[in-house]
Structures are given as C-alpha cells and as structure tokens.
Amino acid sequence: MIPQLVPLLLPEFKTPERLWVLVTLPVLVLLYILLMRMKGRVSFRFTNTGVLGSVVGSQRRWTRHLAVAMSLCSLVALGLAWAQPLGTEKVPRERATVVMVVDTSLSMQAEDVEPDRLAAAKQGALDFVNELPDGYNVALVSLNGTPQIKMPPSTDRGAFERALMALQLEEGTAIGEAITVSLEAIEQAPVGEDEESPPAMVVMLSDGTNTVGAGHSGPAAAAKAAEVPVFTIAYGTQNGYVDVDGARENVAPDVATLKAIAEETGGTAVNADSADSLADAYQEIGSSVGYEEVAKPITAQYAFGALGFAIVAALGAVMMAARWPR
Structure with missing residues (x-):
C-alpha cells in the first residue's frame, strides 16, 4: 500500500544535497512529450488504419500515460528516499x-x-x-x-x-x-x-x-x-x-x-x-x-511508496503489451 505522503511532503533531509537528482525529472517529461509527437508523425504515414490496427493491436492512450506517470512518481519517491528524509517521533523524556x-x-x-x-x-x-x-x-x-x-x-x-x-x-x-x-x-x-x-x-x-x-x-x-x-x-x-x-x-x-x-x-x-x-x-x-519529538529516518516509507508506483507502472506496461481478445 502506498504510504500516506500528504504529511510527508516537506520533511527534513539528512543529505539534502542529493535532491539534485530530481532535476532530471523535467528532462524525462520533455523527452516523453517529444517522443509522443515523433510517433504521431510516423503513424500518420499509414493511411490504412485498419491494417495498422490488426498489426500492432489496439492500445489505450490512457494506459500508456498512466504507466509513464507512475514510473515518474516512482523515480520521485526514489530520489526523495536517496536524500534520507527525516520524520519525527514522540519519545519519553x-x-x-x-x-x-x-x-x-x-x-x-x-x-x-x-x-x-x-x-x-x-x-x-x-x-x-x-x-x-x-x-x-x-x-x-x-x-x-x-x-x-x-x-x-x-x-x-x-x-x-x-x-x-x-x-x-x-x-x-x-x-x-x-x-x-x-x-x-x-x-x-x-x-x-x-x-x-x-x-x-x-x-x-x-x-x-x-x-x-x-x-x-x-x-x-x-x-x-x-x-x-x-x-x-x-x-x-x-x-x-x-x-x-x-x-x-x-x-x-x-x-x-x-x-x-x-x-x-x-x-x-x-x-x-x-x-x-x-x-x-x-x-x-x-x-x-513527558514526551519530546526526535528526528527519525523514514527512508523506508518513501522506498515503499516508490515500489507501489513501480507496481502500478508495471501493470500498465503489461496491459499495453498484452493482446486482449476482442
């Protein structure tokens, strides 16, 4: 189960300098958009769409977008986990x-x-x-x-x-x-x-x-x-x-x-x-x-969230690759 990320949106990090890896995400998004446009131009050359459909099968656009979005979310969670996020825990004084x-x-x-x-x-x-x-x-x-x-x-x-x-x-x-x-x-x-x-x-x-x-x-x-x-x-x-x-x-x-x-x-x-x-x-x-708040690592929660996103992305990829009976 994907952890509740809402209260963890702005945690402290033990190694915040590692957050630079998140800069690569916008590049990946732009690359995906560019590839989608190039694919659209190539596909337009096949005027017989019926024949094309029988060859490559039908793929749902939302499934492809979902798989990519979940993959990006997984990378975000992994990047945050790599920076070693810290949460708080109440312990007895x-x-x-x-x-x-x-x-x-x-x-x-x-x-x-x-x-x-x-x-x-x-x-x-x-x-x-x-x-x-x-x-x-x-x-x-x-x-x-x-x-x-x-x-x-x-x-x-x-x-x-x-x-x-x-x-x-x-x-x-x-x-x-x-x-x-x-x-x-x-x-x-x-x-x-x-x-x-x-x-x-x-x-x-x-x-x-x-x-x-x-x-x-x-x-x-x-x-x-x-x-x-x-x-x-x-x-x-x-x-x-x-x-x-x-x-x-x-x-x-x-x-x-x-x-x-x-x-x-x-x-x-x-x-x-x-x-x-x-x-x-x-x-x-x-x-x-009687209690005080102390910092504790919560890297595992972010890693678990990355795993959840990756599983959804994998399911989306499987749905795109499978040829479902009509």
Missing part, C-alpha cells in the same frame, strides 16, 4: 525540569469546585507530579501578589508534597512575576552528567486576572527566548464567587490571558471547571511534558 505554579490568591477559596478551588488544585497538582518520571526535577512556585519559590527543583516527591500542602491563601495575582520567578527556579535545576541543563517547562494553574505588576508580555517573551513553554490551566467556573467584606464578587478565570501566555511561549492552554476536568487537563498537559 529522560530528564526534565517542571515548575508547578499554583495560584494561591484569595479567589482560590471559591467553592464552585469541591471542596474549594485551592484544595482541589493541590490534589490535582500532586497527582500530576506523581505521574511524572522519577528522574524529573520538580519545583513549586506560589502565584499571588508576591510569587515565591516554595521548593527549588528536586526529585524529592515527598518534599514537594509537603511544600504543596503548606500553601496558604494570599492577596493579589501577579501572573507576569510568577513567570519570572519560575525562570529563576529553572536556573537552580541541577545539571546532568553531561553538564547540560535538562529541558524545562512551566505548568501554571490560575483562576484570576492579573492584579499586580505590569502584566505577562515581558516575562512571556523571556520564557520564549529561553525556550521554556508555559502550559496554562484556567481553573474554575464562570459563576464562581467569593465574599469580600460582605460583598459577593465574581471570580471567573481569565481564560484569554492564560491562553495568550501559552500561545506566546509555545505551550498549551486548557480549561478546567471541576476536579475531574482538572485531572483531564493535567493528563493532556502530561502528554506534552
């Missing part, structure tokens, strides 16, 4: 640093998510971290008016759980500063035996609008420059509320801001309005955090 940013602003006391937003957020973050490979470094940053590193990058899951469960509600929401603090936490991550820092990413859970600081634009640009994607979870329902000084205030999540942060940094933005949907959101993010 061996090392990484994940910074968990948990919103602890006063809006997290809303009870639209049982038992309340903060308690459910803690459990969701803990479950997510426990699913990560043991070799991953995990850091914890609190998101409020003055974001802080509550735990530097470490593989100690017990220490992370203690730091997470100790989070308390604080005033304010400084989303931009939380990103900056997260980048500072990443710098504290231990390097591997190769003296290189592992890839890093930030997972931010928030339910509110930025109320402190200049905003997220500058920090998001810094994260993008550092190649640190920020995955965001807009947490809570649109009808969530808290009582402040006897007045009820709506605390709907700022979906637009969190989505913008994710898009600007190369992360993913998801929404969660319940404990179950929060677990689903973490699972979706985990599929990106």
